[in-house]
Amino acid sequence: MASSEPLIRFKGVNKAFGPKTIYQGLSLDIMRGETITILGASGSGKSVMLKMLIGLIEADGGEILFDGKDIAKMEDQGLYEVRRRIAYLFQGAALFDSLTVGENVAYGLREQNWNTMSDQEIRGRVAQSLEMVGLPGIEEMRPSDLSGGMKKRVGLARTLALQPEVILYDEPTTGLDPINTARINHLIVGIKRSLGLTSLVVTHDMGTAFTVSDRLVMVGKHRVLMKGTPDDFRRTENTYVRDFIDGKAPEVEDVNVLLSTS
Numbered sequence: 001m002a003s004s005e006p007l008i009r010f011k012g013v014n015k016a017f018g019p020k021t022i023y024q025g026l027s028l029d030i031m032r033g034e035t036i037t038i039l040g041a042s043g044s045g046k047s048v049m050l051k052m053l054i055g056l057i058e059a060d061g062g063e064i065l066f067d068g069k070d071i072a073k074m075e076d077q078g079l080y081e082v083r084r085r086i087a088y089l090f091q092g093a094a095l096f097d098s099l100t101v102g103e104n105v106a107y108g109l110r111e112q113n114w115n116t117m118s119d120q121e122i123r124g125r126v127a128q129s130l131e132m133v134g135l136p137g138i139e140e141m142r143p144s145d146l147s148g149g150m151k152k153r154v155g156l157a158r159t160l161a162l163q164p165e166v167i168l169y170d171e172p173t174t175g176l177d178p179i180n181t182a183r184i185n186h187l188i189v190g191i192k193r194s195l196g197l198t199s200l201v202v203t204h205d206m207g208t209a210f211t212v213s214d215r216l217v218m219v220g221k222h223r224v225l226m227k228g229t230p231d232d233f234r235r236t237e238n239t240y241v242r243d244f245i246d247g248k249a250p251e252v253e254d255v256n257v258l259l260s261t262s
């Protein structure tokens with residue numbers, strides 16, 4: 001069960017790139033143990049939101065709190081700690097082809113814990129992580145021997161090996177066929193259930209959004225347009241949200257309107 005203190009808080013966050021406003025007064029609380037999916041048109045700022053959370057992109061105003069602490073006020077050590085606790089599974093996170101699967105999964109672990117974990121502990125963690133994504137015993141294989149779906153799962157194992165508290169999934173199913181998409185969805189749900197992680201998912205895949213999420217959040221027009229349960233979204237009468245979910249372009253597509261929301 002999620003505790004009552006939000007683990008992550010966006011409070012009145014503003015962000016612009018030059019003249020281009022991305023957010024103006026973005027506010028959102030994310031509870032411990034929740035899986036939240038961020039929906040929004042291309043360019044609405046979903047990835048920017050994830051990157052601001054781990055300090056890769058600085059907000060212009062407002063506050064972003066992780067476990068009660070303001071990201072903007074953190075020194076390097078504080079940010080390092082945040083990035084240790086929040087794992088970002090990048091869109092198309094690539095594996096190193098020159099390394100075995102086991103070495104790939106161990107990579108971040110070795111970087112982060114080079115002086116505290118023994119080789120044996122690392123091997124154990126790698127085996128456990130591969131098991132969690134349903135690929136036990138493939139340590140000696142090469143990434144080039146794996147299907148696209150397996151590569152994504154190895155990428156996820158590499159993230160899980162770091163034992164984060166939060167996983168940011170940026171387009172976790174892009175480029176996968178429906179069966180492999182279902183596998184990843186299943187893993188996201190399974191990981192949440194077994195490890196109690198907090199997850200933020202950015203996806204355009206409505207199937208994934210409805211399958212994995214406790215709550216959905218739609219961003220657009222520089223802020224949160226709607227938040228609620230999957231059922232709230234299924235039943236919404238908000239035309240903008242409805243059309244997005246149904247993949248329907250406005251009947252009279254005004255180019256100026258499209259440009260102003262992209």
Ligand SMILES: Nc1ncnc2c1ncn2[C@@H]1O[C@H](COP(=O)(O)OP(=O)(O)OP(=O)(O)O)[C@@H](O)[C@H]1O
Nearest residue numbers: 017022040041042043044045046047048049057262
């Ligand atoms: N470092 C940056 N410098 C300048 N502009 C940026 C930077 N990062 C993102 N942007 C711009 O901010 C806007 C939002 O980008 P973002 O990647 O968050 O969109 P998104 O909602 O994740 O889109 P998509 O669904 O297409 O991935 C885009 O117009 C993008 O070009």
